[in-house]
Amino acid sequence: MLAGCHSTPCVYVTDGSAVERVLMDSVIFKVKKLAEYKCDTNEALCLKLVRFPEDVEDDSTTFHPEYSHQIYGDDEVAFGYKGLQIQLFYTAGNLSTLFKVKYSSKVTEVFDCVEPDDIEGKIREIVPAGFTCNADDFSSLLEKEANFKPFGTLLHTYTVHSEEAGELTYQIHKAEVTCPGFLEYHERLQTFLMWFIETASFIDADDDRWDFFLVFEKYNKDGETLYATVGYMTVYNYYVYPDKTRPRVSQMLILPPFQGEGHGAQLLEAVHRFYCSLPKVQDITAEDPSDSYVKLRDFVLVKFCQGLQSFSADKLHLGFSADMAKEAQDKLKINKKHARRVYEILRLRATDMSDEEQARAFRLEVKKRLFGPYRKNQRELTKMRKCLRPEELVSHMDQMDTQTQHEELEKSYQGVVEDYRRIIERIATQA
Structure with missing residues (x-):
């Protein structure tokens, strides 16, 4: 045999x-x-924002995705290639795109009965038409970067000090969909969402209720002033009866090479100032905000509110008031929920936590807000008593165990205080 x-x-x-x-x-x-033919797609995908021709071969300018599951599945693995490298290189300003797939070996070269994953096809689903797969063509596109200028209206200019480059200048613009070339540029820009926002989705930019805010860096190349894309924010304007609007932040992304430099705060501040100038705006919210966005928003709103009369130090120990909610709404378009968080942060800053009485008063004030969801659950349980079978009622009663409630409440409180202290420390460093 x-x-x-x-x-x-x-x-x-x-x-x-x-x-x-x-x-x-x-x-x-x-x-x-x-x-041997399985690759981690987060490692295989190589992204660049190219300013100079030498950046293409410079590994130090490469960055990688945080996520790739929306393109390559939950396990974020591509099968069928050894030494896989998926190159998505963008010119720094206009985001003209080079797309190439490289590998040292393909599975079909060893096993003719096994098919590799369609790596290129999945990328082509999100990268808009007009990209090139040729390095020489990409070099030609890079030479045209001098013609690229930021879209829309300039809202804000600021500088950031860099140890390597000195003072760098940045601009925030509000772009209009009617700007020539903007829609095509936005299609290229939003591809970054798939790699850096866990549940990202593309938007219909043709809807005139969308507002677009862009951040650019000014830099010099061969004596010319050029612009590099830093990040952006999209905001949708919802109608509020009878004649108001509620801008809701949908997407916000600072590209990885620029993260940790304060651009997110500058962008959010500029957007808030823009909407505060519009009488028809009721308040500004965010759609399903991440924890990092909530912390950024807390920081920005505390900076705004600390100068309001109703938030003065002598009034903070009296508790959250209707005056605080109204002044924050009228002057800064901040809703009551967000104003309450700002109040708690400012009150913590004004509280001597080594003083037992002050610390206790602050703790009770915060826990009173945090306990709200527990009280709601208790009311719902009371309503359900008549329709629940005995074994179901016991199960729900177990969930509402008083000791468990106290433990969860204390855990939530400690987490909140830790977040608030980080905000206070950040505010102090910029004072």
Whole structure:
């Protein structure tokens, strides 16, 4: 009897157990070989914002996604290639795109019965038409960057000190969909969302209720002033009866090479100031904000509110008031919920936590707000008593155990205080 598989040597055997061993060895060999053709797509995908021709070959200018599951599945693995490198290089300003896939070996070269994943097809689903796969063509596009100028109206200019480059200048613009070339540029820009926002989705930019805010860096190249894309924000204007609007932040992204430099705060501040100048705006909110966005918003709103009369230090210890809610709404378009968080942060800053009485008063004030969801659950449980079977009622009663409530409440309180202290420290460093 003859057994063999691909490159496995032929072996003559005479009993069933030997056949099984040979077949098992063959399967193990094949599985191990196939495993060599799996790649982590977060590592394989290489992104760049190219300013100079030498950036293309400079590994220090490469950055990688935080997420790739929306394109390559929950396990974020691509099968079928060794040494896989997916290149998505963008010119720094206009985001003209180079897309190339490179690898050292393909699975079909070893196993002709196994198909590799369609790496290119998945990228083409999100990258808009007009990209190039040719390095020379990309170099030509890079030479045209001098013609790129920021879209829309200039809202704000600021500087950031860099140890390497000195003072760098940045601009925030409000773009209009009617700006020539903007819609095509936005299609390229929003591809970054797939790699850096966990549940990102593309928007219909043709809807005139969208507002677009862009951040650019000014830099010099061969004596010319050029612009690099830093980040952006999209805001949707919802109608509020009878004649108001409620701008809701939908997407916000500062590109990785610029993160940690304060651009997010500058952008959010500029956007708030813009909407505060519009009488028809009722308040500014955000759609499903991440924890990092909430912390950024807290920081920005505290900066705004600390100068309001109703938030003065002598009034903070009297508790959150209707005056605070009204002044924050009227002057800064901040809703009551967000104003309450600002009040708690400012009150913590004004509280001597080493003073037992002051600390206790602050703790009770915060826990009173945090306890709100628990009280709601209690009311819902009371309503359900008449329609629940005895075993269901016991189950719900267990969930509402008083000791558990106190433990969860204390845990929530400690987390809140920790976040608030970070905001206070950040405010102090910029004072």
